[in-house]
Amino acid sequence: MASMKYRTEVSEFILTGITDTPELQIPLFIIFTIIYFITFIDNLAIVTLVFWDSCLHTPMYYLLSNLSLVYVIPKVIAGFLKGGKVISYNDCASQMFFFSIFVTSEICFLVFMAYDRPTAVCKPLYYTTIMTSSVCTYWTIIAYVCGLLNSAIVTGQTFSLSFCHSNVVHHFFCDIPPLLVISCSDIYSNQMIIFTLGGFTVCFGLLFVCISYLFILAAILRIQSTEGRQKAFSTCASHLSVVSIFYGTIIFMYLQPNSSHSMDTDKVTSILYTMVVPMLYPLVYTLRNKEIRVAMRKAIWGQRLH
Template structure:
């Protein structure tokens, strides 16, 4: 039988970027720079929000958790990528690959849920301003965040169990920067219909569900903004949502391109570029987006710098 010649995979070999060894050191330094900026930017955002009482609002409460998730999310993949570059490849045991896959999915799913919650927060602030304080109470905030963490844990468990009950055989090389779903599916053999169906259903319900919340929230926000008589009032109201809308567009745009497209025409090189963007670049950009496009954050940062200069 043909199946008897197949060898089950017990470890995975990450070989991304190894085809051009002369680029290993420059790429390593680039990833190291991006990772340090990610850590400093997101830690700085957390500290700023903690230090200024004016930022102790529901929106910044959610943003603080988003910054923490971006640190965790990036830390799961970027150090692994740097190790691959230094060692010209890296071997991961089946268990390590599954653990990395679980953590990446866990933090990524929480990011999705937090961005959806932030869209709902903006909807309440713009469309229901009189009820904002009574709806977004401290108890409600913690409830929303706890729900995001629990939902993220459930999503990660379902996705990881469904993926790693598949049979991997033949070539164990992954031309990728970490253990992600698209390259793992290319290594499967045998009947994997049930597991792949669960994975697809997960993708259909998690990503689009969060997107529906975001799209409906912003549709209602736009309707409310268009009813404001003055152009200045419309611009001021929309500016409170611009940072979040930019972050959402970047994050969900790359995830949709990666996970909800067809299998035809995919290339490893194209997948690598997209994966680097949503695992490495976006966590670095988020604090920049929220600081450069947010008047309150910029004022807080200026006040802290003045204090440092005076001291």
């Protein structure tokens, strides 16, 4: 009971935001508000197109629509208007909990899409029998359950620590590295659990994606015609671009030693994967995907969706 009382002496945290320079607060607020709305509109457009256009009722686009749903930006835009933002202990834990759910679910959906692509390229005749609607439904459930379990462990480990020396979080939302920095507990065991779980999730996903693309590459090399190779590669280019962007930022942010963390560098990286990257994903799929472009043209020009 004493330890619980000692731990909860900090009842709220102060988020420092991206910058302490007052004249930059409003410009940053405007910039990230624009980014937020672009991301929201782009992802909503993909979900709507997949729902209404029967041509997009395939496993790949079903997974893509779910992937669009998990691109959620933390509700911290208002914090840019002032030097700091006060957030309660419970709200901070909730923010980390839901954010971790979406990140883990995103990893799962990228892995499932990595299974879908080699199936389409290597076994096109069996694709419809392998990638059924039931399989996609099971995968969706698994993605969110994994996100829930992973988030519960990570959040529980982080907020089982004591925060007694300082409640100033040098970040613009409640994330793991800046909270570990201000803890007055021995964070080694908690950090190892978080690092091991996160490392396994990210590395397993990345390994699975790499193996999938080795099968795709082998299948493409067996195709005789140049046109056939280009068509096969184009079916995977969008997913490969998204995977490269996502894993690059996640590995840089979380899978590095705690001593190597720089709060300013972490802020910049966090901006990339929470705001900029989710905005780029729909653009990548739109520009590199023929079916999405056709569906958008039909929607814009008012043609009948069939």
